[in-house]
Amino acid sequence: xxxxxxxxxxxxxxxxxxxxxxxxxxxxxxxxxxxxxxxxxxxxxxxxxxxxxxxxxxxxxxxxxxxxxxxxxxxxxxxxxxxxxxxxxxxxxxxxxxxxxxxxxxxxxxxxxxxxxxxxxxxxxxxxxxxxxxxxxxxxxxxxxxxxxxxxxxxxxxxxxxxxxxxxxxxxxxxxxxxxxxxxxxxxxxxxxxxxxxxxxxxxxxxxxxxxxxxxxxxxxxxxxxxxxxxxxxxxxxxxxxxxxxxxxxxxxxxxxxxxxxxxxxxxxxxxxxxxxxxxxxxxxxxxxxxxxxxxxxx
Amino acid sequence: xxxxxxxxxxxxxxxxxxxxxxxxxxxxxxxxxxxxxxxxxxxxxxxxxxxxxxxxxxxxxxxxxxxxxxxxxxxxxxxxxxxxxxxxxxxxxxxxxxxxxxxxxxxxxxxxxxxxxxxxxxxxxxxxxxxxxxxxxxxxxxxxxxxxxxxxxxxxxxxxxxxxxxxxxxxxxxxxxxxxxxxxxxxxxxxxxxxxxxxxxxxxxxxxxxxxxxxxxxxxxxxxxxxxxxxxxxxxxxxxxxxxxxxxxxxxxxxxxxxxxxxxxxxxxxxxxxxxxxxxxxxxxxxxxxxxxxxxxxxxxxxxxxxxxxxxxxxxxxxxxxxxxxxxxxxxxxxxxxxxxxxxxxxxxxxxxxxxxxxx
Numbered sequence: 172x173x174x175x176x177x178x179x180x181x182x183x184x185x186x187x188x189x190x191x192x193x194x195x196x197x198x199x200x201x202x203x204x205x206x207x208x209x210x211x212x213x214x215x216x217x218x219x220x221x222x223x224x225x226x227x228x229x230x231x232x233x234x235x236x237x238x239x240x241x242x243x244x245x246x247x248x249x250x251x252x253x254x255x256x257x258x259x260x261x262x263x264x265x266x267x268x269x270x271x272x273x274x275x276x277x278x279x280x281x282x283x284x285x286x287x288x289x290x291x292x293x294x295x296x297x298x299x300x301x302x303x304x305x306x307x308x309x310x311x312x313x314x315x316x317x318x319x320x321x322x323x324x325x326x327x328x329x330x331x332x333x334x335x336x337x338x339x340x341x342x343x344x345x346x347x348x349x350x351x352x353x354x355x356x357x358x359x360x361x362x363x364x365x366x367x368x369x370x371x372x373x374x375x376x377x378x379x380x381x382x383x384x385x386x387x388x389x390x391x392x393x394x395x396x397x398x399x400x401x402x403x404x405x406x407x408x409x410x411x412x413x414x415x416x417x418x419x420x421x422x423x424x425x426x427x428x429x430x431x432x433x434x435x436x437x438x439x440x441x442x443x444x445x446x447x448x449x450x451x452x453x454x455x456x457x458x459x460x461x462x463x464x465x466x467x468x469x470x
Numbered sequence: 471x472x473x474x475x476x477x478x479x480x481x482x483x484x485x486x487x488x489x490x491x492x493x494x495x496x497x498x499x500x501x502x503x504x505x506x507x508x509x510x511x512x513x514x515x516x517x518x519x520x521x522x523x524x525x526x527x528x529x530x531x532x533x534x535x536x537x538x539x540x541x542x543x544x545x546x547x548x549x550x551x552x553x554x555x556x557x558x559x560x561x562x563x564x565x566x567x568x569x570x571x572x573x574x575x576x577x578x579x580x581x582x583x584x585x586x587x588x589x590x591x592x593x594x595x596x597x598x599x600x601x602x603x604x605x606x607x608x609x610x611x612x613x614x615x616x617x618x619x620x621x622x623x624x625x626x627x628x629x630x631x632x633x634x635x636x637x638x639x640x641x642x643x644x645x646x647x648x649x650x651x652x653x654x655x656x657x658x659x660x661x662x663x664x665x666x667x668x669x670x671x672x673x674x675x676x677x678x679x680x681x682x683x684x685x686x687x688x689x690x691x692x693x694x695x696x697x698x699x700x701x702x703x704x705x706x707x708x709x710x711x712x713x714x715x716x717x718x719x720x721x722x723x724x725x726x727x728x729x730x731x732x733x734x735x736x737x738x739x740x741x742x743x744x745x746x747x748x749x750x751x752x753x754x755x756x757x758x759x760x761x762x763x764x765x766x767x768x769x770x771x772x773x774x775x776x777x778x779x780x781x782x783x784x785x786x787x788x789x790x791x792x793x794x795x796x797x798x799x800x801x802x803x804x805x806x807x808x809x810x811x812x813x814x815x816x817x818x819x820x821x822x823x824x825x826x827x828x829x830x
Contacts, residue, residue, distance in 0.1 A: 359554065361552050366571075368521075
């Protein structure tokens with residue numbers, strides 16, 4: 172083995188080691204959550220802890236999905252818990268879906284149209300709006316929470332999913348608009364002109380030429396908006412209060428309340444919470460890859 | 471269908487980019503708008519396409535004023551410099567898009583797309599997307615998209631400028647051939663005089679928002695209307711020498727600090743005692759063997775070999791140089807004393823102030 176080969180191998184070895192360490196750091200909490208969610212209660216606190224459960228049970232998932240009351244040991248008696256967070260889990264899941272999809276839809280429609288107008292029409296302020304909009308996104312959202320809450324009180328919308336949808340639009344729209352603006356700018360105006368000459372109307376140009384070309388940008392903005400809305404805790408905590416209306420992030424926190432924390436249930440809830448976002452990523456990531464506009468103009 | 475431009479003006483804000491353009495593009499002819507960048511040629515083309523509003527004047531297709539007509543109602547097709555293909559559509563859909571939005575029956579559309587793809591030899595590319603094509607192939611698709619609808623008027627905005635030199639030469643001939651086959655009026659924009667000369671029936675030379683000369687390629691080359699056209703057309707560019715026309719022994723002559731040249735009868739066009747610019751193409755000058763008898767003498771400053779020809783730069787006075795184009799085998803080297811011979815029939819005189827050609 173020559174000196175060069177030796178260093179080549181060593182460098183590869185070191186980089187793989189570092190990558191493995193990072194992967195482990197990132198994945199371990201998730202693996203642990205999955206593992207815990209599959210364990211029966213008796214095994215969760217067993218010493219030594221087990222990474223792979225000895226007994227695999229889907230009880231926790233069943234409880235969350237069917238929403239039936241939980242029984243737990245009190246002294247030597249089994250008692251029902253009465254109303255438990257687990258009973259509301261599916262309801263919260265649906266709530267989260269509604270606000271996430273609703274706010275994303277509104278954000279995307281507005282930001283796409285706004286970006287198209289900002290890049291294609293001439294009017295006062297069209298060059299500064301995108302920058303101010305980005306600036307707006309840089310302000311921590313906690314600053315907006317209470318003013319927005321007061322607005323919701325005025326509108327009589329507190330404790331409704333609509334209030335949350337509007338709140339999420341407020342925090343995701345500026346960035347979505349900036350993103351779409353940057354994207355629209357990269358779409359050459361000539362392809363629209365070509366379509367106009369080919370015989371398309373303005374509306375046809377927008378639907379058949381601009382939107383399909385802008386799709387990767389729309390997907391990127393939608394993913395951003397969905398992640399923000401799905402993972403938000405702050406707005407949900409402030410805007411909502413009745414159990415029926417909570418979103419997942421706020422609701423899952425209720426698993427901690429009281430004297431008893433059912434870790435298995437909590438971990439199962441966490442795993443279920445990450446599933447939609449994981450699916451979203453896997454389904455859409457290939458659209459995010461660059462090279463989307465290649466070939467429109469000389470490449 | 472012929473296209474008439476009547477006193478066309480175009481302003482961008484306070485800047486006037488086109489001034490009183492009057493042009494007639496005859497039916498079925500290939501007309502080129504030729505000029506340096508910023509001369510307004512692309513703007514003019516875009517106005518004919520309907521992509522740019524007309525500030526003043528009228529554009530007529532046949533007898534009909536079409537100023538306010540939307541691009542899609544003009545039955546035109548345009549090839550863009552950047553090709554402007556729809557990136558998310560296959561070549562087939564790109565070609566057929568114009569027919570599809572016009573609700574052409576599917577069978578008819580397929581037939582038209584296949585026919586054009588056959589002519590352009592891109593049938594094997596129909597299911598690819600523009601991103602998977604080379605520059606030359608994209609160019610053909612752009613051309614095909616324009617041809618498929620059988621428009622009355624073809625507009626082309628520097629369609630060859632993104633191709634490499636070799637492909638450009640091939641495409642030049644093909645474009646000319648397509649034009650003859652299609653029989654549509656073609657308006658072609660370029661800054662490349664070679665393209666203009668080789669392909670056009672007529673050339674409109676533009677500069678500063680004004681049509682400087684409109685004529686056949688031969689006309690524009692051999693009878694330039696003014697100094698700009700004379701300098702812009704021809705490669706290597708025309709030699710210019712400033713001087714005055716004076717009569718000596720009843721014969722008009724051109725006098726410059728470096729030399730005096732007798733003019734052919736009438737070629738001065740009554741320019742007596744006026745400041746004039748003499749223009750002569752390098753191809754129309756000769757090197758004279760014995761410098762003593764030549765009207766113009768100088769020293770060879772540099773020699774450039776072009777292949778079959780040589781460009782010889784002859785230094786006359788302090789700074790003035792003349793470029794002479796001679797056969798490559800002509801024996802001449804740097805610092806030789808040479809004489810330059812003029813053909814009085816092949817010189818051009820221009821008014822020094824207005825730049826307009828002086829003709830009898």
